[in-house]
Amino acid sequence: xxxxxxxxxxxxxxxxxxxxxxxxxxxxxxxxxxxxxxxxxxxxxxxxxxxxxxxxxxxxxxxxxxxxxxxxxxxxxxxxxxxxxxxxxxxxxxxxxxxxxxxxxxxxxxxxxxxxxxxxxxxxxxxxxxxxxxxxxxxxxxxxxxxxxxxxxxxxxxxxxxxxxxxxxxxxxxxxxxxxxxxxxxxxxxxxxxxxxxxxxxxxxxxxxxxxxxxxxxxxxxxxxxxxxxxxxxxxxxxxxxxxxxxxxxxxxxxxxxxxxxxxxxxxxxxxxxxxxxxxxxxxxxxxxxxxxxxxxxxxxxxxxxxxxxxxxxxxxxxxxxxxxxxxxxxxxxxxxxxxxxxxxxxxxxxxxxxxxxxxxxxxxxxxxxxxxxxxxxxxxxxxxxxxxxxxxxxxxxxxxxxxxxxxxxxxxxxxxxxxxxxxxxxxxxxxxxxxxxxxxxxxxxxxxxxxxxxxxxxxxxxxxxxxxxxxxxxxxxxxxxxxxxxxxxxxxxxxxxxxxxxxxxxxxxxxxxxxxxxxxxxxxxxxxxxxxxxxxxxxxxxxxxxxxxxxxxxxxxxxxxxxxxxxxxxxxxxxxxxxxxxxxxxxxxxxxxxxxxxxxxxxxxxxxxxxxxxxxxxxxxxxxxxxxxxxxxxxxxxxxxxxxxxxxxxxxxxxxxxxxxxxxxxxxxxxxxxxxxxxxxxxxxxxxxxxxxxxxxxxxxxxxxxxxxxxxxxxxxxxxxxxxxxxxxxxxxxxxxxxxxxxxxxxxxxxxxxxxxxxxxxxxxxxxxxxxxxxxxxxxxxxxxxxxxxxxxxxxxxxxxxxxxxxxxxxxxxxxxxxxxxx
RNA sequence: GCCCGGGUGGUGGAAUUGGUAGACACAACGGACUUAAAAUCCGUCGGCGAAAUGUCGCCAUGCCGGUUCAAGUCCGGCCCCGGGCACCA
Numbered sequence: 001x002x003x004x005x006x007x008x009x010x011x012x013x014x015x016x017x018x019x020x021x022x023x024x025x026x027x028x029x030x031x032x033x034x035x036x037x038x039x040x041x042x043x044x045x046x047x048x049x050x051x052x053x054x055x056x057x058x059x060x061x062x063x064x065x066x067x068x069x070x071x072x073x074x075x076x077x078x079x080x081x082x083x084x085x086x087x088x089x090x091x092x093x094x095x096x097x098x099x100x101x102x103x104x105x106x107x108x109x110x111x112x113x114x115x116x117x118x119x120x121x122x123x124x125x126x127x128x129x130x131x132x133x134x135x136x137x138x139x140x141x142x143x144x145x146x147x148x149x150x151x152x153x154x155x156x157x158x159x160x161x162x163x164x165x166x167x168x169x170x171x172x173x174x175x176x177x178x179x180x181x182x183x184x185x186x187x188x189x190x191x192x193x194x195x196x197x198x199x200x201x202x203x204x205x206x207x208x209x210x211x212x213x214x215x216x217x218x219x220x221x222x223x224x225x226x227x228x229x230x231x232x233x234x235x236x237x238x239x240x241x242x243x244x245x246x247x248x249x250x251x252x253x254x255x256x257x258x259x260x261x262x263x264x265x266x267x268x269x270x271x272x273x274x275x276x277x278x279x280x281x282x283x284x285x286x287x288x289x290x291x292x293x294x295x296x297x298x299x300x301x302x303x304x305x306x307x308x309x310x311x312x313x314x315x316x317x318x319x320x321x322x323x324x325x326x327x328x329x330x331x332x333x334x335x336x337x338x339x340x341x342x343x344x345x346x347x348x349x350x351x352x353x354x355x356x357x358x359x360x361x362x363x364x365x366x367x368x369x370x371x372x373x374x375x376x377x378x379x380x381x382x383x384x385x386x387x388x389x390x391x392x393x394x395x396x397x398x399x400x401x402x403x404x405x406x407x408x409x410x411x412x413x414x415x416x417x418x419x420x421x422x423x424x425x426x427x428x429x430x431x432x433x434x435x436x437x438x439x440x441x442x443x444x445x446x447x448x449x450x451x452x453x454x455x456x457x458x459x460x461x462x463x464x465x466x467x468x469x470x471x472x473x474x475x476x477x478x479x480x481x482x483x484x485x486x487x488x489x490x491x492x493x494x495x496x497x498x499x500x501x502x503x504x505x506x507x508x509x510x511x512x513x514x515x516x517x518x519x520x521x522x523x524x525x526x527x528x529x530x531x532x533x534x535x536x537x538x539x540x541x542x543x544x545x546x547x548x549x550x551x552x553x554x555x556x557x558x559x560x561x562x563x564x565x566x567x568x569x570x571x572x573x574x575x576x577x578x579x580x581x582x583x584x585x586x587x588x589x590x591x592x593x594x595x596x597x598x599x600x601x602x603x604x605x606x607x608x609x610x611x612x613x614x615x616x617x618x619x620x621x622x623x624x625x626x627x628x629x630x631x632x633x634x635x636x637x638x639x640x641x642x643x644x645x646x647x648x649x650x651x652x653x654x655x656x657x658x659x660x661x662x663x664x665x666x667x668x669x670x671x672x673x674x675x676x677x678x679x680x681x682x683x684x685x686x687x688x689x690x691x692x693x694x695x696x697x698x699x700x701x702x703x704x705x706x707x708x709x710x711x712x713x714x715x716x717x718x719x720x721x722x723x724x725x726x727x728x729x730x731x732x733x734x735x736x737x738x739x740x741x742x743x744x745x746x747x748x749x750x751x752x753x754x755x756x757x758x759x760x761x762x763x764x765x766x767x768x769x770x771x772x773x774x775x776x777x778x779x780x781x782x783x784x785x786x787x788x789x790x791x792x793x794x795x796x797x798x799x800x801x802x803x804x805x806x807x808x809x810x811x812x813x814x815x816x817x818x819x820x821x822x823x824x
Numbered sequence: 825g826c827c828c829g830g831g832u833g834g835u836g837g838a839a840u841u842g843g844u845a846g847a848c849a850c851a852a853c854g855g856a857c858u859u860a861a862a863a864u865c866c867g868u869c870g871g872c873g874a875a876a877u878g879u880c881g882c883c884a885u886g887c888c889g890g891u892u893c894a895a896g897u898c899c900g901g902c903c904c905c906g907g908g909c910a911c912c913a
Contacts, residue, residue: 167911296825683848765894
């Protein structure tokens with residue numbers, strides 16, 4: 001064994017041994033318990049960044065830990081290969097997205113391999129290959145048959161100069177990112193997936209996911225946004241159809257003073273026909289992007305329609321307004337405006353001089369409606385027959401009356417709306433639809449799938465090159481009138497089912513085969529918090545689609561979810577688009593992959609964001625060098641001793657060290673297996689190594705045996721985190737075989753026993769002394785010991801304790817009666 | 825604007841169920857070794873005050889208030905930072 005730790009050759013040799021043995025090949029074995037560990041697969045953006053390294057290291061540590069615990073582990077890796085950045089690169093460099101993507105995949109695969117992740121590379125998949133995307137085209141046609149796909153018009157960001165649809169990301173301050181032209185909203189027909197058919201199930205399922213972070217479940221719940229309320233119909237003067245609004249506050253109906261409609265609402269469009277200033281306003285509303293954040297932060301503006309509706313109970317005339325803050329996509333695209341009890345309505349009323357009519361009052365105070373709306377429930381006034389009722393009773397009474405008069409009905413409204421999956425982009429999976437001469441759509445017959453994306457095209461920043469690609473557009477030479485759909489799928493489509501395809505990536509006769517029934521669900525999914533809603537909700541939706549297609553069992557795709565925090569640099573997310581990435585290759589070159597992995601896991605707990613620091617990497621490397629040195633010194637002392645067989649022959653100091661070893665095992669197991677706090681597990685091993693380092697001069701057979709046990713423990717506990725170094729040290733410690741096949745250690749209960757412990761003594765909640773007591777000391781014994789302690793007596797000032805609070809094994813708090821001491 | 829997180833020494837963080845605030849590191853400083861440097865090893869390291877040897881007291885977990893024998897942890901109100909908001913992935 002060399003005296004110095006040199007990671008460079010060591011890591012390559014260990015990786016070679018793993019490869020030769022096909023060490024991470026996952027094979028279905030019904031006789032063994034499986035563990036499917038998955039990290040969110042990367043978009044091949046070019047190079048790995050530290051966010052990737054963090055993500056994949058966390059997942060790898062869990063996978064290797066579960067393997068050492070004896071489970072049959074599957075950990076695959078693949079590429080989310082379709083997406084916008086490939087088109088941007090093409091525009092900039094003139095390189096076809098296919099080539100750019102494949103080159104990136106090759107580079108990033110090499111980087112991942114250098115980091116020593118325990119992947120089954122035979123299962124690698126690339127979503128931009130027809131072998132993958134043909135199955136989502138197949139699924140799409142199945143869903144079409146089941147009525148879960150439909151076409152409707154929606155608004156997109158339109159760049160009038162570049163003549164192209166823009167992603168929200170490409171809209172900067174309401175302007176196109178390349179042209180700088182003000183972005184317009186344009187209506188285009190798009191394909192939708194009926195995710196709303198599964199709303200209640202997706203919502204209820206959240207309660208059955210105890211392995212998911214509460215924050216993610218809350219976000220999904222809020223995203224789905226179930227709210228119970230009532231549809232109220234208002235008769236509109238001169239219109240055949242009544243105007244329907246949705247409200248969750250029927251108790252405030254008597255306080256409604258106007259109705260506000262979204263700019264896209266049909267009644268508004270109709271009114272605009274003969275009102276030029278309204279047309280002008282709507283044109284203004286067309287400007288700016290379609291992102292909800294943009295809509296919500298706009299200055300609240302509105303215009304009267306010069307029409308009115310009738311209040312369903314009083315018959316009063318309520319003016320109709322168009323308001324830019326009313327969203328056509330939520331509810332009915334129209335709201336009843338109750339300025340006294342809704343803050344947004346209040347602000348709108350104030351700026352447009354509309355009346356404020358308070359009808360709900362708290363019982364304990366009189367709100368000032370000049371300062372703002374009163375939005376809490378209360379007791380009704382100014383409400384005719386509903387006066388003096390509470391909000392909940394009044395709401396029920398108003399609903400009952402509206403229902404009797406057929407002017408309203410209870411309804412549950414959701415914020416969640418159907419998933420628009422069409423993208424006017426080239427580098428994506430073609431939507432398998434054909435249009436006849438009249439423009440009527442029909443699905444591509446199953447036997448004609450896949451619809452292959454021509455890979456030689458290069459987008460130029462204007463419309464999708466598919467639109468001009470005759471070879472793609474025409475189905476066959478006989479039928480020139482039939483044209484292909486040129487839109488491609490949202491790339492979330494690919495990432496919604498890849499976790500299942502990893503079970504059988506080579507299946508070429510079905511989308512998923514029987515192997516999914518062994519591996520699914522994913523036991524541990526690891527990925528960024530930024531995916532808490534969209535990706536994770538779509539995957540849950542897809543799993544149900546696949547289930548109803550008979551392809552998978554169970555309702556949920558991921559049993560446990562770990563959402564890692566961002567890797568930040570200079571306070572901002574480390575990402576390619578921000579250009580503040582750190583390349584892991586430089587660090588691996590200098591310190592080795594193990595140091596990079598250790599640094600990532602030690603610097604912060606996985607769920608927290610991690611502020612990047614170059615200097616802290618040094619410390620991680622130093623620890624590994626120290627561990628190497630300790631093993632080297634131990635090896636130099638002579639042949640490997642056995643482990644100590646029991647505690648009986650050990651002296652007090654040796655028993656303390658042995659307890660430290662086994663406490664470290666217990667803590668590391670809990671930290672890695674239950675808490676996912678890898679940083680504290682590493683700190684515990686560092687403490688153990690410090691304890692071992694302090695006893696360099698102990699060479700008795702018992703001490704050698706203890707050192708052996710201590711060092712073996714360090715190596716085993718670190719094996720999931722620094723796997724290369726651990727393999728080598730494992731063999732240097734005289735162990736046969738590979739550490740990946742070694743069993744995860746278990747603490748020896750006998751070694752953990754303690755005869756005495758430190759008890760904290762507080763006086764009035766302040767720490768005053770620490771005393772040693774027997775482990776099983778009673779409260780009486782603890783009190784007696786505490787009261788005879790010099791420091792405690794000093795702190796008591798001769799006072800008589802009023803009560804004692806005893807927390808066994810932790811503390812004794814002595815409470816004195818309040819002093820009548822006069823201030824100095 | 826709405827939803828979800830976070831805020832603890834010079835820095836990253838620890839404190840797991842309301843029970844010893846600052847584990848483990850980084851940086852810095854002092855020392856040993858060395859011709860020198862690197863590496864390594866030893867020590868100091870929240871603030872203020874009193875001691876001068878082990879000490880002792882007070883303050884301190886973004887801010888203000890509350891509950892409790894006891895609050896970084898629970899409750900109410902605020903401030904700041906990060907993530908998401910349906911076409912970035």
